[in-house]
Amino acid sequence: MKKMTLALAALVGLAATGVQAQTYPTRPVTMIVPFAAGGPTDVIARIVSDHMSRTLGQQIVIENVAGAGGTTGITRAAQSQPDGYTIMMGHMGTHGAAPALYPNLKYDPTKDFAPIGLAAGTPILIVAKKDFPANDLKGFLDYMKANGEKVNMAHAGVGSVSHSTGIFFNSVIKAKPTMVAYRGTGPALNDLMANTVDFMTDQIVNVAPQIQGGNIKAFAIATAQRSPALPNVPTTKEAGLEGYEVSAWNAMFAPKGTPPEIVKKLNDALVKALDDENTKKRLLDLGGVLPTGAERSPEALQKLVESEVARWTPVLKAAGATAE
Amino acid sequence: MGDLFSNLSLGFGVALTLQNLGLAFLGCLVGTLIGVLPGVGPIATIAMLLPITFGLDPTGALIMLAGIYYGAQYGGSTTAILVNIPGEATSVVTALDGHQMARQGRAGVALGIAAIGSFFAGTVATLVIAALGAPLTKLALVFGPTEYFSLMVMGLVFAVVLARGSILKAISMILVGVLLSTVGTDLETGEERMTFGLPFLADGIDFAVLAMGIFGIAEILRNLDHTESRDVVRQAIGRLLPNRDDFKQAYKPVLRGTLIGATLGILPGNGAVLGPFAAYTVEKKLAKDPRRFGRGAIEGVAGPESANNAGAQTSFIPLLTLGIPPNAVMALMVGAMTIHGIVPGPQVMTRNPDLFWGMIASMWVGNLMLLIINLPLVGMWVRLLKVPYRLMFPAILMFCCIGIYSINSLPTDVMFIGLFGLVGYMLMKFGFEPAPMLLGFVLGKLMEENLRRALIISRGSLDTFIDRPISAGLLLVALVLLVLALLPSIRKGRDEVFTE
Numbered sequence: 136m137k138k139m140t141l142a143l144a145a146l147v148g149l150a151a152t153g154v155q156a157q158t159y160p161t162r163p164v165t166m167i168v169p170f171a172a173g174g175p176t177d178v179i180a181r182i183v184s185d186h187m188s189r190t191l192g193q194q195i196v197i198e199n200v201a202g203a204g205g206t207t208g209i210t211r212a213a214q215s216q217p218d219g220y221t222i223m224m225g226h227m228g229t230h231g232a233a234p235a236l237y238p239n240l241k242y243d244p245t246k247d248f249a250p251i252g253l254a255a256g257t258p259i260l261i262v263a264k265k266d267f268p269a270n271d272l273k274g275f276l277d278y279m280k281a282n283g284e285k286v287n288m289a290h291a292g293v294g295s296v297s298h299s300t301g302i303f304f305n306s307v308i309k310a311k312p313t314m315v316a317y318r319g320t321g322p323a324l325n326d327l328m329a330n331t332v333d334f335m336t337d338q339i340v341n342v343a344p345q346i347q348g349g350n351i352k353a354f355a356i357a358t359a360q361r362s363p364a365l366p367n368v369p370t371t372k373e374a375g376l377e378g379y380e381v382s383a384w385n386a387m388f389a390p391k392g393t394p395p396e397i398v399k400k401l402n403d404a405l406v407k408a409l410d411d412e413n414t415k416k417r418l419l420d421l422g423g424v425l426p427t428g429a430e431r432s433p434e435a436l437q438k439l440v441e442s443e444v445a446r447w448t449p450v451l452k453a454a455g456a457t458a459e
Numbered sequence: 460m461g462d463l464f465s466n467l468s469l470g471f472g473v474a475l476t477l478q479n480l481g482l483a484f485l486g487c488l489v490g491t492l493i494g495v496l497p498g499v500g501p502i503a504t505i506a507m508l509l510p511i512t513f514g515l516d517p518t519g520a521l522i523m524l525a526g527i528y529y530g531a532q533y534g535g536s537t538t539a540i541l542v543n544i545p546g547e548a549t550s551v552v553t554a555l556d557g558h559q560m561a562r563q564g565r566a567g568v569a570l571g572i573a574a575i576g577s578f579f580a581g582t583v584a585t586l587v588i589a590a591l592g593a594p595l596t597k598l599a600l601v602f603g604p605t606e607y608f609s610l611m612v613m614g615l616v617f618a619v620v621l622a623r624g625s626i627l628k629a630i631s632m633i634l635v636g637v638l639l640s641t642v643g644t645d646l647e648t649g650e651e652r653m654t655f656g657l658p659f660l661a662d663g664i665d666f667a668v669l670a671m672g673i674f675g676i677a678e679i680l681r682n683l684d685h686t687e688s689r690d691v692v693r694q695a696i697g698r699l700l701p702n703r704d705d706f707k708q709a710y711k712p713v714l715r716g717t718l719i720g721a722t723l724g725i726l727p728g729n730g731a732v733l734g735p736f737a738a739y740t741v742e743k744k745l746a747k748d749p750r751r752f753g754r755g756a757i758e759g760v761a762g763p764e765s766a767n768n769a770g771a772q773t774s775f776i777p778l779l780t781l782g783i784p785p786n787a788v789m790a791l792m793v794g795a796m797t798i799h800g801i802v803p804g805p806q807v808m809t810r811n812p813d814l815f816w817g818m819i820a821s822m823w824v825g826n827l828m829l830l831i832i833n834l835p836l837v838g839m840w841v842r843l844l845k846v847p848y849r850l851m852f853p854a855i856l857m858f859c860c861i862g863i864y865s866i867n868s869l870p871t872d873v874m875f876i877g878l879f880g881l882v883g884y885m886l887m888k889f890g891f892e893p894a895p896m897l898l899g900f901v902l903g904k905l906m907e908e909n910l911r912r913a914l915i916i917s918r919g920s921l922d923t924f925i926d927r928p929i930s931a932g933l934l935l936v937a938l939v940l941l942v943l944a945l946l947p948s949i950r951k952g953r954d955e956v957f958t959e
Contacts (some may be wrong), residue, residue, distance in 0.1 A: 172506040173794020180800055185513060199506060200868060202662040203644065250728020287916055293649030315915050316647045318908065321784045329600040336937065344782045420800055
């Protein structure tokens with residue numbers, strides 16, 4: 136009897152979700168952004184969700200749950216009801232580097248989520264202080280080889296994009312500069328501009344204004360194409376460095392078990408937002424890179440997460456950059 | 460100089476349009492109201508209201524957000540004075556003498572002098588930003604990790620002077636504060652320290668949680684201990700606004716506070732938090748009778764409040780001229796700018812002059828609005844004190860819980876304020892002062908991180924702190940202050956205060 140009640144309950148539950156999926160959304164959707172308001176991921180989430188709200192006919196409310204390199208917010212989002220009313224904006228760190236950095240991570244990026252789609256990425260640049268004794272990437276790499284540990288590399292804390300991409304950079308060029316940690320990109324850039332530290336790798340959103348203002352030098356951008364925001368900065372490949380192409384991607388996920396119909400509705404709304412001229416322009420103005428047609432599906436995002444976890448884990452573990 | 464005037468007139472042209480005036484007013488009003496709720500600081504408020512600004516033009520949106528920022532800053536002082544709950548690190552010192560004034564029936568005077576001092580400081584700071592913003596940027600760049608560490612050492616010495624009573628107790632409280640600040644994930648290595656494997660401790664203890672518990676909840680417990688003192692407050696509300704004598708006592712502290720706050724506000728890495736502490740220390744050192752401090756000295760409100768507001772304002776300098784946010788609120792403003800399609804950086808001044816100067820002009824407008832909003836409200840706030848305490852304390856407790864939950868949405872934070880409340884109550888009973896502990900907590904983290912950063916960059920050589928002139932100067936000041944505090948004659952004076 137108990138079994139039957141359970142089965143019945145499950146059936147009713149299923150039917151209910153079916154109806155839910157058709158009428159979804161009937162109330163505001165919460166999107167958890169696992170970083171403080173105002174950072175690159177938050178800005179991208181707000182720009183995209185602004186347009187998505189109009190398509191869905193319900194407001195998407197951003198909730199910033201920062202902490203532990205974004206894993207606090209993602210853990211909470213992953214454990215919430217899979218009904219489509221709690222979604223999240225994950226990124227390269229939370230869904231790529233985190234398993235290597237946090238051994239006690241309470242979620243598996245490849246298994247515990249229903250991917251919605253890729254939103255926008257921000258390319259990584261290799262930047263140095265104004266007085267750095269080199270003017271192009273080649274000169275920089277030569278200097279790194281000659282000086283090794285004497286060079287100071289800044290980053291925005293363990294688990295940050297600048298930290299992961301910086302460790303990756305060091306492993307590609309086989310150098311071991313001295314790492315100097317800051318709490319966030321702002322203070323790190325401040326010391327870079329003051330010539331206190333030598334170089335760092337960071338997202339275009341953060342460094343472009345200082346490059347344009349002549350306060351720091353840019354050696355290369357780690358993408359396949361140059362950025363329209365900084366047309367004079369060569370790509371790593373053009374500058375003669377192979378194997379360092381990296382961007383801080385941001386993507387939307389729902390908790391595992393979210394009905395596929397709801398995921399599709401959200402993906403459609405996301406794709407529509409990315410096609411909107413105004414939204415596109417706002418993202419491009421930030422120096423963002425938008426996913427191409429084939430990269431926008433939930434399946435493509437699942438593949439991306441799998442390849443990113445496979446890419447970051449060995450690099451970060453080799454560098455001993457584990458958070459415990 | 461001509462440039463300055465044409466720029467300012469451009470700015471006022473932007474700030475004084477009907478729409479922007481309205482937005483500045485709205486921002487200040489919302490900021491004040493939310494700031495008065497314990498725990499809900501400007502960061503939570505701006506983050507919550509960010510989406511509302513999407514429909515506005517960027518200048519209007521930023522004017523409104525900036526208004527919320529000073530409004531909340533100001534509202535935080537109101538709760539510090541009335542119910543002894545400093546919403547932010549910068550209003551901890553205001554609570555010391557401000558709340559004592561309120562207990563003596565001078566709440567109106569305290570609120571009034573805070574508003575007037577803040578307005579004066581805001582006016583001066585606006586002029587400083589307009590005239591010297593660009594050149595002062597260099598100051599932010601001169602302050603590297605080495606200088607920062609020395610500045611923090613000086614700050615901790617302030618904390619010793621801050622305390623009433625036993626120096627030994629003050630120092631031990633500072634050390635406890637520093638220890639508490641080391642809880643959480645280590646910045647350099649990513650290791651967790653003193654978290655006992657508890658996930659909610661991984662990011663350390665939130666300042667608001669500690670301050671609200673140690674000050675706010677403990678204050679409630681103490682009041683429930685002996686209710687008769689509240690009745691005194693109820694009987695003697697006293698004058699609402701400061702009189703001539705009050706001004707005479709307060710104008711010099713206002714001037715000094717403005718100078719101190721404006722200078723420290725420019726520094727990167729939240730140098731502004733030191734402003735009110737430094738101002739308080741200076742006033743206490745200069746006072747003919749330092750014993751009045753901590754017992755409702757008007758200088759102890761006027762100086763720090765002016766420093767607080769001046770610092771709040773000048774901390775816009777690194778943001779506006781470099782695009783580099785010196786603290787969390789400014790980081791949020793950067794986000795607001797980028798969402799509105801303006802990439803903050805050194806180019807904003809030339810590329811969006813109307814936004815740049817409009818914002819600067821709106822700072823002064825905002826300060827004026829705060830004065831207009833707050834002076835009439837003083838009467839209302841003071842009347843709040845007449846509400847019987849048995850009705851008031853559950854309301855305060857509830858707002859504390861809601862406020863603290865709204866910051867990180869963590870249920871553990873709510874429990875933590877209870878725990879820290881008990882700790883704070885015990886400290887009070889044993890005669891330990893919570894203020895030095897909070898200062899130790901605020902500065903401890905900055906001090907440790909900058910010490911390690913400086914040593915990594917110097918490859919372990921301690922000489923770096925002496926070799927760099929600014930750092931050496933700051934350490935020297937710290938040493939002199941410490942010797943003064945420890946001199947037997949002064950110590951005797953302090954003991955008298957303590958045993959009395």
